[in-house]
Amino acid sequence: MSGNPATVGERRTAKVCGVTEPRTPPRTPLKASSNPQRIISLLPSATEILFDLGLADRVVGITFECDFPAEARSKRIVSTSALPEGLTPAQIDAVVSERMAAGEDLYRLDEGAFAALQPDLVITQDLCAVCAVDTADVTEALSYLGCSADVVSLDPMTLDDVLSTVRIVGEATGTVDQASKLTDDLRRRLAAVDERLAGVAIEQRPTTLVLEWTDPAFTGGHWVPEMVERAGGAPVLGFAGTHSRAVPWSDIAGSGAEVTIVAPCGYRLDGASSLAEETVRSGQLPEATSVWAMDADAHVVRPGPRVVDGIEILAAILHPELCGAPLGVHARRISPAG
Numbered sequence: 293m294s295g296n297p298a299t300v301g302e303r304r305t306a307k308v309c310g311v312t313e314p315r316t317p318p319r320t321p322l323k324a325s326s327n328p329q330r331i332i333s334l335l336p337s338a339t340e341i342l343f344d345l346g347l348a349d350r351v352v353g354i355t356f357e358c359d360f361p362a363e364a365r366s367k368r369i370v371s372t373s374a375l376p377e378g379l380t381p382a383q384i385d386a387v388v389s390e391r392m393a394a395g396e397d398l399y400r401l402d403e404g405a406f407a408a409l410q411p412d413l414v415i416t417q418d419l420c421a422v423c424a425v426d427t428a429d430v431t432e433a434l435s436y437l438g439c440s441a442d443v444v445s446l447d448p449m450t451l452d453d454v455l456s457t458v459r460i461v462g463e464a465t466g467t468v469d470q471a472s473k474l475t476d477d478l479r480r481r482l483a484a485v486d487e488r489l490a491g492v493a494i495e496q497r498p499t500t501l502v503l504e505w506t507d508p509a510f511t512g513g514h515w516v517p518e519m520v521e522r523a524g525g526a527p528v529l530g531f532a533g534t535h536s537r538a539v540p541w542s543d544i545a546g547s548g549a550e551v552t553i554v555a556p557c558g559y560r561l562d563g564a565s566s567l568a569e570e571t572v573r574s575g576q577l578p579e580a581t582s583v584w585a586m587d588a589d590a591h592v593v594r595p596g597p598r599v600v601d602g603i604e605i606l607a608a609i610l611h612p613e614l615c616g617a618p619l620g621v622h623a624r625r626i627s628p629a630g
Contacts (some may be wrong), residue, residue, distance in 0.1 A: 504592075
C-alpha cells in the first residue's frame with residue numbers, strides 16, 4: 293500500500309468486517325524460547341509490533357498494507373489486494389459482498405515469494421475475512437509449498453486483547469522482555485489519560501459515535517467503544533467486544549451523539565476528512581453533533597500499539613480543556629468548522 297487513500301487496498305470495507313463471524317483460530321502458543329529468523333507479517337498491526345520489538349532485521353515479508361514504520365516498505369510484499377482500484381465506499385461494499393458470497397478471494401498470496409523467502413514464522417489473523425489473509429489460506433499455501441513455518445494468529449476483540457497481542461508476538465519471537473517493556477509503557481500512557489480525566493463526571497462525558505464506514509453506515513465495535521470510554525466519552529451505537537455493525541441512518545440521526553468521529557476502515561486522515569464532509573452534507577447525522585475525522589489506519593482500526601495514540605487523540609478531541617487540542621496531523625474538525 294502506497295499510503296494513497298485513493299487506492300482500494302487502503303479502503304477495505306468495514307462492512308464485511310462487521311458481519312463475518314470469525315473462525316476459531318488455532319491456539320497453539322509457541323514457547324518463549326522460539327527464535328525465528330525469517331518472519332512474514334500479513335497484518336499491518338503485527339508489522340508495527342515486530343518493528344517496535346526491534347525485529348526489523350528478521351522481517352522478510354509484509355503485505356501491501358504494511359506502511360508503518362516507513363522502513364517496513366523496504367520489505368518484500370507477499371500479499372496484495374484482488375479488488376479493483378478507484379471504487380467508492382458503496383462500490384467497495386458491493387464488490388466485497390458479491391465476492392464473499394461467491395467464495396472468491398479478496399487477497400492474493402504470492403506463493404513464489406513465500407517459497408523464495410522460506411519463512412520460519414508467519415503472523416496472520418482469523419478475526420475478519422476481508423482485513424487480511426486468514427490462517428486457513430496461509431496454512432494451505434505453506435503446505436502446498438512444503439514449508440514448515442509456524443503460524444501465529446492474532447485475533448483481538450477488546451482493548452486488553454490488543455495489548456495482549458504484543459505479548460503473543462514477544463513469545464513467538466523470543467522477545468518476551470522487550471514485549472513486557474512495550475506493554476508496560478502502553479499501560480502507563482493509558483493510566484496517564486485516566487489520571488487527567490479522573491475528575492470528569494458521567495454527565496460530562498460527551499456521547500460519541502464512531503463511524504467505521506459511511507456507505508453503508510457501520511459503527512465501531514471490537515476495541516473502539518473502549519477507546520471512547522478511556523478517552524472520557526460515552527459510546528453510542530457501538531458495543532465493546534462485538535463486531536462492528538450496520539446501523540440505519542435513521543438510528544444514527546436519532547442517537548443524539550454530541551460528537552461524531554469519522555474513521556473509515558482503510559482511510560488515512562485526508563480520505564476520512566473527505567468522507568466526513570460528504571456525510572455532513574448528507575444531513576443524516578444527529579443535529580448539532582460536532583464532527584471530527586481521524587486517521588483510522590494509524591490510530592483506530594489497526595489493533596497495535598498506536599491504538600493508545602488513538603485514545604490520547606480522542607481524549608484531546610473530547611476534553612481539550614484537560615488534554616490539550618489534538619494536532620492537525622492527527623484529527624481534523626469538520627463541523628462546525630474550526
